[in-house]
Amino acid sequence: MQIGWIQVVEFRNYRTLNWTPAPRLNLLQGPNAQGKTNLLEALGMLVTGRSFRTSRLAEIPRWGAESSSLAGELGRGEAEPAARRTVRRTLTKLEDGGWQNAGEAVEWARAIAFGWQDLEIINGAPGARRNFIDGFATRLYPAHLATLVRYRQVLARRNRLLQGGWQGEAGAARLEPWNEQLAEVGMELIARRRKAVAALQTELARVYGALSATRGKVEVRYRTALGEASEPAALLAALARARGAELRRGQTLVGPHRDDLAIEIDATDARAFGSRGQQRLVALALRLAEILPVTEAAGTAPILLLDDALSELDPGVRAEVLRELGTAEQVFLTTPEPLAVEGAAVFRVNGGGVAAA
Amino acid sequence: MAHYPEPVARLIDALQRLPGIGPKTAQRLTFFLLKRPAEEVRELSESLVAVKDRIVYCQTCFNVTDADPCRLCADPARDARLLCVVEEPNDLMAMERTGEYRGRYHVLLGALSPLDGIGPDDLKVRELLGRLENGTVGEVILATNPNVEGEATALYLARLLRPLGLRVTRIARGLPVGGDLEYADQVTLSKALEGRREIS
Numbered sequence: 001m002q003i004g005w006i007q008v009v010e011f012r013n014y015r016t017l018n019w020t021p022a023p024r025l026n027l028l029q030g031p032n033a034q035g036k037t038n039l040l041e042a043l044g045m046l047v048t049g050r051s052f053r054t055s056r057l058a059e060i061p062r063w064g065a066e067s068s069s070l071a072g073e074l075g076r077g078e079a080e081p082a083a084r085r086t087v088r089r090t091l092t093k094l095e096d097g098g099w100q101n102a103g104e105a106v107e108w109a110r111a112i113a114f115g116w117q118d119l120e121i122i123n124g125a126p127g128a129r130r131n132f133i134d135g136f137a138t139r140l141y142p143a144h145l146a147t148l149v150r151y152r153q154v155l156a157r158r159n160r161l162l163q164g165g166w167q168g169e170a171g172a173a174r175l176e177p178w179n180e181q182l183a184e185v186g187m188e189l190i191a192r193r194r195k196a197v198a199a200l201q202t203e204l205a206r207v208y209g210a211l212s213a214t215r216g217k218v219e220v221r222y223r224t225a226l227g228e229a230s231e232p233a234a235l236l237a238a239l240a241r242a243r244g245a246e247l248r249r250g251q252t253l254v255g256p257h258r259d260d261l262a263i264e265i266d267a268t269d270a271r272a273f274g275s276r277g278q279q280r281l282v283a284l285a286l287r288l289a290e291i292l293p294v295t296e297a298a299g300t301a302p303i304l305l306l307d308d309a310l311s312e313l314d315p316g317v318r319a320e321v322l323r324e325l326g327t328a329e330q331v332f333l334t335t336p337e338p339l340a341v342e343g344a345a346v347f348r349v350n351g352g353g354v355a356a357a
Numbered sequence: 358m359a360h361y362p363e364p365v366a367r368l369i370d371a372l373q374r375l376p377g378i379g380p381k382t383a384q385r386l387t388f389f390l391l392k393r394p395a396e397e398v399r400e401l402s403e404s405l406v407a408v409k410d411r412i413v414y415c416q417t418c419f420n421v422t423d424a425d426p427c428r429l430c431a432d433p434a435r436d437a438r439l440l441c442v443v444e445e446p447n448d449l450m451a452m453e454r455t456g457e458y459r460g461r462y463h464v465l466l467g468a469l470s471p472l473d474g475i476g477p478d479d480l481k482v483r484e485l486l487g488r489l490e491n492g493t494v495g496e497v498i499l500a501t502n503p504n505v506e507g508e509a510t511a512l513y514l515a516r517l518l519r520p521l522g523l524r525v526t527r528i529a530r531g532l533p534v535g536g537d538l539e540y541a542d543q544v545t546l547s548k549a550l551e552g553r554r555e556i557s
Contacts, residue, residue, distance in 0.1 A: 095379025143543030153505045160471040174476060177469065177512035181505060 001109060001300045002330045004073035004084065006046055010065035012038035013352045021332070022345030025325060028334045029357065030349035036334040037115070039349060040305040043332060044111040046072045047303060049089060049103050052113040057091055057099035067092045074109050076300045110139050110302035112290050114309050118283040122270050126260040133222075133261055136290050137196035140297045144192050151189055154181045155252055163250035171247075179239050182255060183232035189256040190222075191230060197222045197261070203289035208265075211285055211320045216265050218282070224259040277312045284309055288324055301329035308334055365391075417488070419464040419481045421446045429462060436460045438495040442485065442514065444468045444502060452500060460498070463488065468506040469513055477513060485514075489521060496524040503530050 008017040013035045028036050037053075041060075044052045051060060061068035068091040076083035089103030120128035137144040158178040166174050197220055208218045226234050238254040239246075246253050263270040263282065270282050287306075295301045304325070310318050310333070322341055325331050334349075346357040361369065365387060372383035390398055414420070415427035422428070429435060439460025443449050449462050465480040488494065497518055501507035511527055518525045531549035532541055541549070 095381050141543070143547060146542070146544045150505060157471040157505065157509070164471070173513070173516075176516060177509035178471075180512050181508055 001047075001077070001298075001303060002075045003043060003046065003303060004075050006043060006070065006072035008039070008042045008070055010062040010068045011042050011060060011070065012062060014038065014042070015062065015352060017352070017354060019347075019354050021330070021347075023330060025331045025333065025341065025344040027339060027341060027344045027346045028332060028349050028354075029338055029346060030336075032336060034350050035352050036349045037307050039354065040113065040115075040307055040332055040334065042070055043303065044113055044305050045089060046070045046087065047074065047106070047109045047111040049101065049105060052111070052305070053115075057101055061091055061093075061099070070103075074106055076108055107142075108298045108300050110294050110298045110300075111305055112139070112287055112294065112302045113305040113307070114284055114287040115307035118287065119276070119280055121283050121286060122263060122279040126258075129261040129263070130257075130259065132286065133193050133196055136200065136294075137192045139290065139294045139302065140196055140199060141192055144189070147185060147188050147192070151182075151185045151256065154178060154185055155255070155257060158182055159251050162246050162252065165247065165250075167247070172243075179236055180232075182252070183235040183239070186235050186255045187230065187232045190224060190226070190259070193256065193259070194222050199293040200286070200289050203292050204285060207288045207324065208282065208285040210324060211281055211288075211317055212278075213316065213320065217267075218270075218285070219262075219264045219267075220286075221262045221264075222259065223262050224256070225254050277314075280312055281317065284321065288321075291328055304328055304331040304333075306331065306333045308336065310335060310339070414466075418462045419466055419484065420449055420462060434459075437493050439498065440488070440494045440496070441498040441500050443500050444507060444510070448500065448502070465501070465510065468501055468510040470506045480510070482514070482517070486517070489518070489523065494523060496526060499525065499527045 002023050003021055005018070005020045008014045008019075010016075017039075019039075028039060030036055041051055041053050044050075045060075051057075054060070070089045072087060074085050074087055085106055087104060087106060089101070092100045092102070094100055118132075121132045134144065134148055138148075158175065161171075161174055161178060165171075200220055204218050204220060208216065226238060229235075235255060239252075242253045263286075265273050265282065270279065273279065273282075287304075291302060291304070306325075310321060313321065325333070326343075333344075338346075347354050348357045360366065368387045368390070369380070369383045372378055372386050373380055378386070390401075411423050412421050413423070413425055415422045415425050415430055417426045417430040420427050420429065424431075436459050439458075440463055441449075441452060441458060441460055442463045442465060443452065444465050444467060446464055449464055452458050452462070463481065463485050465482070465485070467475055467480050469475060469477065469480070489497070497514075499511040499514055501510045515525050515527070529552045530545065531552055532538070532545060538546070
């Protein structure tokens with residue numbers, strides 16, 4: 001898919017911007033703090049309706065603005081001029097001080113973002129890896145997001161009950177309906193995450209092999225206390241076993257919110273593996289490995305939003321990354337310093353404006 | 358800084374306490390009411406007091422009513438073997454608008470909600486069990502909302518009622534009539550698929 005044009009109003013540091021990007025590789029150059037990442041965020045939000053940087057809507061509008069809006073044209077494939085949709089998204093300040101996000105969903109529109117924070121997928125806490133796999137699973141199976149929201153709702157209510165210290169039979173009867181929901185929704189989450197991990201595996205091995213030019217074998221596995229089990233009954237049984245500890249600690253101790261991904265290179269945990277540059281390369285490979293499965297699921301290629309993806313990489317690796325990007329459709333790549341790439345459209349981002357370089 | 362005269366400020370303050378009404382809307386409503394004829398405003402204030410004075414909960418089904426037992430509970434034409442359990446009186450009204458259901462109702466006046474500290478004892482659960490004692494009811498239809506609280510309430514009641522040896526059913530979740538499969542959200546669609554039926 002492609003973004004034909006975008007209009008950005010009162011969004012982060014942009015007052016108004018009208019921009020027509022190139023259909024393939026767009027290089028966004030400029031010094032730091034001029035709006036490169038903000039522009040990537042706007043492009044991503046135009047496509048998906050959500051920011052890849054924050055879930056707090058109040059951060060997004062330009063300081064002091066009462067509303068913020070994005071408009072643009074999304075196109076599906078070059079061959080079908082008919083498959084073009086103009087979308088509008090607005091953030092409006094509500095009477096109670098909250099923000100409302102409005103705009104239509106485009107079923108086939110997907111964006112994959114890579115940025116500095118992705119290093120956490122490799123060396124951060126398990127939560128970063130769960131967010132990664134949930135993000136990818138949502139791009140493959142849009143229903144995953146609703147399941148995730150529902151799971152969090154059930155979890156919060158169950159934890160509240162555990163904190164209430166209800167003991168004995170009365171406590172068990174109160175927990176029961178929440179256990180059943182947690183088990184059902186939780187297993188639905190785990191099933192999709194496992195499918196997502198399986199979908200990632202082959203491409204990750206190929207992409208990492210191409211980028212690193214080593215024969216290193218990368219593997220991602222889903223790690224859960226439930227082993228291979230796929231029935232809600234297994235999660236229910238695990239909850240029953242953990243009951244005592246759960247009551248003492250006042251929180252749910254088993255379920256997909258405690259799971260993790262094991263990312264290994266030649267059977268060594270990637271966390272312990274090599275330099276920061278190498279870890280960044282694995283993180284980038286994970287994002288690039290998403291492209292093919294997401295393209296197959298959505299029926300059209302996702303747009304790529306790559307924030308400073310080439311820094312800390314060796315020149316040889318950079319060339320491989322750029323070659324890999326050549327197979328993608330529309331790409332937005334920011335760089336702090338000028339970079340010469342064949343066939344790329346180059347734009348300068350400065351002080352909330354974008355100009356062809 | 359200028360202040361509103363006391364009666365105006367008081368009304369704005371009172372309106373603001375209603376759900377979904379912020380300060381701006383409360384002001385707009387206040388000035389709207391100021392411009393209306395006095396009898397119209399009196400009518401509004403009287404109807405506000407009347408709901409508090411004249412409306413009670415039916416001591417059988419806990420629907421809101423101006424006579425106890427309510428019309429639905431007193432109606433001999435309603436099938437006493439069927440009992441539909443809902444969260445709130447407005448859910449009962451929604452069921453009634455279908456014109457399809459001819460059984461009786463039981464309103465729980467809420468749903469299990471740990472975040473609000475609402476447990477089974479805060480709902481009309483004991484009263485529900487009391488109504489099932491004489492064995493007239495053969496089927497209980499759990500028509501709580503499809504959100505996590507409503508689902509927990511239905512699961513709790515199902516477990517509680519199972520030993521009583523009556524039929525316990527849950528309303529289906531599915532596609533809205535007149536909708537298009539293509540535009541259904543995936544959760545609804547997968548639930549509809551789960552709840553599919555044999556067609557003859």
